[in-house]
Amino acid sequence: MSAKRESLVPYIVAWLVLMLLLGMSILSAYLDIGIFHPMVTFGIAATQAAIIFLVFMRLRGRPSLKWVFAAGGFFWLSFLFGLSIIDYATRSGFPAH
Amino acid sequence: MREIVPEPQFATLEQQTETAQLGMWVFIATEVMFFGALIFTYFIYRLTYWEQFRLAGADSRILLGSINAAILLTSSLTMVMAINFAKEGRQQRVIAFLLVTASLGVLFLCVKGYEYVLDYESNAVPSLNFAFKSGYHAPSELYWVWYFVATGFHALHVTIGVGAILAMTRLAWRGRFSPNYYTPLEVLGLYWSFVDTVWLFLFAAIYPLGRAVT
Numbered sequence: 021m022s023a024k025r026e027s028l029v030p031y032i033v034a035w036l037v038l039m040l041l042l043g044m045s046i047l048s049a050y051l052d053i054g055i056f057h058p059m060v061t062f063g064i065a066a067t068q069a070a071i072i073f074l075v076f077m078r079l080r081g082r083p084s085l086k087w088v089f090a091a092g093g094f095f096w097l098s099f100l101f102g103l104s105i106i107d108y109a110t111r112s113g114f115p116a117h
Numbered sequence: 118m119r120e121i122v123p124e125p126q127f128a129t130l131e132q133q134t135e136t137a138q139l140g141m142w143v144f145i146a147t148e149v150m151f152f153g154a155l156i157f158t159y160f161i162y163r164l165t166y167w168e169q170f171r172l173a174g175a176d177s178r179i180l181l182g183s184i185n186a187a188i189l190l191t192s193s194l195t196m197v198m199a200i201n202f203a204k205e206g207r208q209q210r211v212i213a214f215l216l217v218t219a220s221l222g223v224l225f226l227c228v229k230g231y232e233y234v235l236d237y238e239s240n241a242v243p244s245l246n247f248a249f250k251s252g253y254h255a256p257s258e259l260y261w262v263w264y265f266v267a268t269g270f271h272a273l274h275v276t277i278g279v280g281a282i283l284a285m286t287r288l289a290w291r292g293r294f295s296p297n298y299y300t301p302l303e304v305l306g307l308y309w310s311f312v313d314t315v316w317l318f319l320f321a322a323i324y325p326l327g328r329a330v331t
Contacts, residue, residue: 026201035194042186042317049179049325057329058163061321069314076193076310089139093146097153104157 034075041068121298134300141304145311152315155267159322162263166256173253173260174326176241181232182324185225189275189313192221196282196309203299208289211302215286218309222279229272236261267319274312281305 045064053060074080079090127133163170199214240248243262250257285305288294294302 025205028198028201031194031197031201035190038190039187042183042190045321045325046179046183049328052329057325058160058321061325062318065317065321068317072193072310072314076197076313077307085135086138086142089142089146092143093149093153096146097150100150100154101157104161108161 030075034071038068038071041071121293121295130298130300134298134303137300137304138307141307145307148311148315152270152318155263155270156318156322159263159267162256162259163322166259169254169256170260171327172250173257174323175328176239176250177264177324177326178232178235179324179328181228181235182320185228186316186320188221188225188228189316192218192225193310193313195221196306200299200302200306203289203294203302204296206296208292208294211289211294212286215282215289215302219279219282219286222275222282225275226272226279229268264323267322271312271315271319274315278305278309278312281308 041064045061048057048060048064051057051060073090077090079086121130123130123133127136195214195218199211199218202210202214236242237246240246241261243258243265247258247261282305285302288301
């Protein structure tokens, strides 16, 4: 670690982009895009999350062991999502009425 | 500022810092799975009860949700600024930005609390005073159950975060950080930004529903 000064500009730019994306998310709420609506709002949220992870949580830069740990949760989550989706997609009589 | 030496099990402060950061990333991985499972249940409900969730979601308060998203995004910026000033050894600024971050966290909780009061007044609290409005069927109540479970767990995380930030402020006040060692702040910054990220997904799930002008 060193005491050298790090510019705050990347963080402020990231914050501005995040606020802009928040504005887009609010705006999209009033657009009639039907089934695509969750994809747009969650797509914007995922983009914001990526910016926060890379900039505010300092994952950008050289490859490091942090990447493995950071990806670990999403890796196991993909199993949870994948196997659960298969279950619901192949279940008959769902939803129950 | 006093000289800070690594704990006995570490050879250097850098090694101690890296270990602490990896520990927090492991914790965040468990949190990703916890909130991920919660989001997954939302997707199942939403796709299954599309129209009922659209109707119920229209009664959520998007203005308050948006204000809270802006508050948390700003608090992530102030947190990272506190960490940067710690790296430069500017103690007063570290304390100031930590206090601003904690205040924004408290402000978030106040807005959320106000929103809960409004939800209660509009009879939207399941098993307490839930009232079926025109067009509502059982899955509409499910939307509000999910809403209170998800935002309740998130608010708990924010509360813990605010407490931890105040504890760090006390440590900063006592001069426990230096340009060579500010690991607890970095680790807390990871947690705080993650809590911010979770809110963005909850925002996408809760507020934009049922507002489209057709």
